[in-house]
Amino acid sequence: MASDRELWARAVDGDREAFGELFDRHATAVYNHLFRRTADWGEAEDLTSTVFLHAWRRRADVVLDRDSALPWLLGVANGTLSNTRRRLRRAQALVQRLVIQDEPRADADHADDVAARVDDQRRMSDVHRALARLPRHEREVVELCLWAGLDQRAAATALGVAVGTVKSRLSRARRRLSSDLGHLIESEEGA
The missing domain is CATH 1.10.10.10 (Winged helix-like DNA-binding domain superfamily/Winged helix DNA-binding domain)
Known part of the structure; x- marks a missing residue:
């Protein structure tokens, strides 16, 4: 059985089957990690896909520290989850600001709003x-x-x-x- 390092090197050279083996080897662990963090199977599934898409795109830039790609993949999973939550918080804050701005105020003067x-x-x-x-x-x-x-x-x-x-x-x-x-x-x- 090939090590993660060997599979990663083959994936860097464009071997999709080697990357597929890495996916098969680690997708469940990444998914379980994300499910434990989100408590939402659908979100965990989407995030797992994003992690492996990121891994495929960045495969030439990544140097594995040890023989397992899992630590790096879990780091990407954490970063992906953090970025997703940050975007969600920003979107919710924007919606909240828009809702508050759109609510008519009884004491509001239209001229003040225009100014x-x-x-x-x-x-x-x-x-x-x-x-x-x-x-x-x-x-x-x-x-x-x-x-x-x-x-x-x-x-x-x-x-x-x-x-x-x-x-x-x-x-x-x-x-x-x-x-x-x-x-x-x-x-x-x-x-």
């Missing part, structure tokens, strides 16, 4: 102008980490750079944006 929207639009225009002044590589990191909510490692993967590069670009971008948008913060505090 608030105009202010929001002005602020967003200022933010867009400040972002446009950033170098492209810093703007991409801001968009991925701050707007899309990716962590720095995921942004590094998306951009094909090292995590340290993402950290330094994000730090420089934050300094520039803070300097550029300082007037917004000051006017907000003075209001």
